[in-house]
Amino acid sequence: MMSSRYRALCRYARKVTLSPSDIEEQDIEDMRDANFSDREIVDANGIIAYYNYANRVASGLGVGVAQDSRMGRVASRYSIDAGRYRDLWGPLLRPLSLRLFDFLPLAQAGRVLDLGSGVGLLLEDLDRAATLSATVAVDCSVGMLELVPRGHQRAAMDAHKLGVAAESFDVAVLAFMLFHSADAGSCLREVRRVLKPGGSVGVVTWGKDLIATVDEIVADELDVHGALRVSALGSYNIHDTPDKLAELLGAAGFTAVRSWAEGCDYWSDLHGFADARMSVGQFRIRLGTLTGQPRSLCIDAIHRRLSEAGARRPAICSDIVLGVGASPASRGLNRRPAQSSPHLTAPIG
Ligand SMILES: C[S@@+](CC[C@H](N)C(=O)[O-])C[C@H]1O[C@@H](n2cnc3c(N)ncnc32)[C@H](O)[C@@H]1O
Numbered sequence: 001m002m003s004s005r006y007r008a009l010c011r012y013a014r015k016v017t018l019s020p021s022d023i024e025e026q027d028i029e030d031m032r033d034a035n036f037s038d039r040e041i042v043d044a045n046g047i048i049a050y051y052n053y054a055n056r057v058a059s060g061l062g063v064g065v066a067q068d069s070r071m072g073r074v075a076s077r078y079s080i081d082a083g084r085y086r087d088l089w090g091p092l093l094r095p096l097s098l099r100l101f102d103f104l105p106l107a108q109a110g111r112v113l114d115l116g117s118g119v120g121l122l123l124e125d126l127d128r129a130a131t132l133s134a135t136v137a138v139d140c141s142v143g144m145l146e147l148v149p150r151g152h153q154r155a156a157m158d159a160h161k162l163g164v165a166a167e168s169f170d171v172a173v174l175a176f177m178l179f180h181s182a183d184a185g186s187c188l189r190e191v192r193r194v195l196k197p198g199g200s201v202g203v204v205t206w207g208k209d210l211i212a213t214v215d216e217i218v219a220d221e222l223d224v225h226g227a228l229r230v231s232a233l234g235s236y237n238i239h240d241t242p243d244k245l246a247e248l249l250g251a252a253g254f255t256a257v258r259s260w261a262e263g264c265d266y267w268s269d270l271h272g273f274a275d276a277r278m279s280v281g282q283f284r285i286r287l288g289t290l291t292g293q294p295r296s297l298c299i300d301a302i303h304r305r306l307s308e309a310g311a312r313r314p315a316i317c318s319d320i321v322l323g324v325g326a327s328p329a330s331r332g333l334n335r336r337p338a339q340s341s342p343h344l345t346a347p348i349g
Helices: 004-018 025-033 038-060 066-098 123-129 142-146 184-194 210-224 242-251 270-277 281-288 292-312
Strands: 111-115 134-139 153-156 169-175 195-209 255-264 318-326
Touching: 004 025, 004 038, 025 038, 066 142, 066 169, 066 281, 111 123, 111 184, 123 134, 134 142, 142 153, 169 184, 184 195, 184 242, 195 242, 210 270, 210 281, 210 292, 242 255, 242 318, 270 292, 281 292
Parallel strands: 111 134, 111 169, 134 153, 169 195
Antiparallel strands: 195 318, 255 318
16 A cells, blocks of 8 residues: 555656646645655655656657557566566466467477566476477566576567567467557567568467456546556457457468457456456556545445446456467568667576
């Protein structure tokens, strides 16, 4: 839960950033009341103003496109949530991702890319399925990569600008990561670039239904109860049906595209699922901006509405959408060298 001191600082930072001309003596008094010394207020102001300056210079010159800033936010939020992700969400998603494996030529693969690998929960499975292979975990979140079990190769990179030579991998797996991309088409084209001719890509992502229902209710009630807004880091609706995913894969130049939806009932109760959603990511942050009565009222309202939604539609499951495609066997693909990704680090494991 956010402390009152931290909340006061956030309020002040928000006002200095969004409406600096409205700052008045009372705002400074509010900071003093929250136990900030005058020296700390001056420091806070300097830091906030500096970031505003830097952001305006970058924005004014057209630097820092949305895709990059989305990736930065994804990376830092996952780094903060990495432990909870490994213990709670990862084990739930793993069996869903494994459904993709039968549709990929893993047994003959030499090198496999687990893109958006998170904490690497698929790596053992990939190693078992692909006996010949060297599997590389790539993720933009250093905090997630730090939890990848020892002995696996890993590297911090942005999926849109992989610091990897063209035609390096036989198979690429993108499990529950594409919805974070601000430009899924460019991410898939980059995957095609690093796949060998004839190499395969496999994608698994959320379909419509449960996620959308729960997220709508939670977001709605957080708004109603005055939680601060933070940007969402996912756009499920760009590939939440087999047709949409097939179109994206085809547009990125993959051939022999197949896509399909499967049901999954990986969570048996709507309320527990919503609590889990609120334990990580944007909902955890937003809920953290509420305390006391507004917080309890918000949580009560969410559960009330979930009960109604559950009664209307008792099935507690979601579709997942899976898709596979092949990199053309011969291609006039741009064979540019590996991009110097600003997020590339030397493999850390
Ligand atoms: C929901 S987690 C899935 C992790 C893993 N694939 C799994 O199934 O357990 C999404 C992961 O994608 C990563 N990710 C999102 N956007 C990325 C990008 N542009 N480049 C690299 N990794 C990205 C996140 O950091 C996060 O670890």
